[in-house]
Amino acid sequence: MYFSDIVFWAVYFFSLYVSVFLMLTFLEKPQDFRKLKILPSVSVVVPAYNEEGSIGKTIESLMKLDYPKDRLQIIVVNDGSADNTRNIVEQFLRRQSPFRLMLLNQENSGKAAALNNGISHAEGEFVACLDADSMVRPDTLKEMVGYFHDKKVAAVAPVMKVYEPKTILQRLQALEYILYAFLKTIFSSMDSIHVTPGPFSIYRKSTIIEIGGFDESSIVEDQEIGYRIQKNQYRILQSTTGEVFTIAPKNLKELYNQRCRWFKGSAITILKYRDMFFNRKYGDFGMFQIPTLVMGLILPFVTVVLFFKYVVSPIIDYISNLYLINFRIILPKFTLLELQTSLITYDFAKIFIIAAVFSVGIFWMVRGHKNANEKLSFYSAVPLLLYFIVYYILISFIWVGSMFELLVLRRIRRW
């Protein structure tokens, strides 16, 4: 047994365990959701920093919300934008409309500070935070508030989808979001959601104020607050129908910047809440979710190493061999016996595993699409999954970059 084999088996067993565990959870009875007879009052806080391109659309999508106008307040917090953001919002203010729209201008001090500023002016019982690059559907808010029937529920997360995916990278992210939304419904039923994403998560205002509001020093305030809600033994639920559309990074550079921030933030946040790691007091969140997230920070490294060992180095060997034979390839004539014996060089145990992992992947994919009300034919699932493997390797390389920045360059923030 080589060391790489042991790593391979360990990673496999771990992934298998996580999949089986999630599958068992999935088979349990689904979370409860009730339609509320009386809709509560909600304030939507929109932090905006240089968002002249999308802020108008965002506000318009909020105005189209199917919700009683007297119970809806919209607060745009202009975080010292240098562009036209302020003027655009002021144009909305000048219009006659039944909406309570408010504009707060502050000096540039970060998204978390903008959110806290907005919350301090919020009149609603609940606060919805909406990134200025995201749009909601008219029914989203109504669909989501029903989850607050339990007093312990501090936040409800939306179903995030990519807004009009165009580039191949955006399409892959769209797929990633669909899969992740499905996983989050499972996490939700274990009370193990660790992030309330910036695009339209809704919070119970009193609880957020009680636990201290958003952490202004964190680079991933939407993850940090998720951990803090869990730490304080409140619940976060995942909505299955409240959809929000967000603009995904369209090229590699944007994706790198976004993921770099997520990875670094994730590492820092886990470290901050390390006492919850394998801590029974925090239920499945401590015993299952945080250990899985920690593994999620280690796996990309393993992926990169295995990628070099099993893909890059054979390709390099192959090309250098081609060079040695002056690129004159002659296909050897195989006899039947030779083909048969070449089968013995395959490792069937590993092939079995890869097949098993692949079928689990197909299941998630089909189930995830059903969950997100997206169309997927069974035959397109296989090529999608193959693309997704390439995407995962790409993300793993971004991870290497982010860890390099964090641990070697000691660079936490990059704007």
Added chain:
Amino acid sequence: METPTPERKKLKKDKYAVAFIISLIIFAFGFLLGTVLDDYKRSYVEDIMKQQELEFSSLQMQYLYLENTKGQEKCPVLYQILENNIRTLGPIVNNMLDYEKSKGINSSEYTSFKRQYLLANLKYLFLSEDIKKTCNSDSATVIYFFSNDCDICYKSQGAILSNLKSLFEDKLLVFPIDSDFVQEPMTGLLKNKYNVTIYPTLIINDQKVDHFMSRDDLLRTICPNYLNRENISDCKGYY
């Protein structure tokens, strides 16, 4: 400020255990499948090896029989038999050796198997020399000494030789000799005979070259050996 700590959902310990057991079952199933197939593979390879031994005894019998037939009439038949054997035996046994190696096995079984292969190969080598003398056959022979410590052997020299082998087919006979395989005395005897100390060393029709040879170098050395070289298109410009 004292905040009431709400109760969290109870941890379901059973689920952790059940998930572990299910994973273990799937894991064990995969492992078992691998082991069963390994056993199957092993017996399969043993069968092939026995078959090859039989082929070789048959070849010797045929050779003895053909001794009585006159002169060069036996040559094409003999040559065909030899080539067929080498062509099937080589890749098959190499597959087996690769497989054993990938498992990190270095058992006595593996050693004796390798030894049998080496001996079979040598028998073919001597036969081929014999045939060349009797039949004036238009073929070249390369004895290729390699070693595990020599990176260029595995990665480069071997690849070039296989490429040329595919190119010339039965006009080129390549006999690879693993110099580290001291368990078989014949290895030492051959190394002494050709005074091999450096790897790779190639013996091309009794001409010794003790350094790495590029594809062009090899063609330049091999091609002049062919009587019929003008008609071999791949040899153009190399003699």
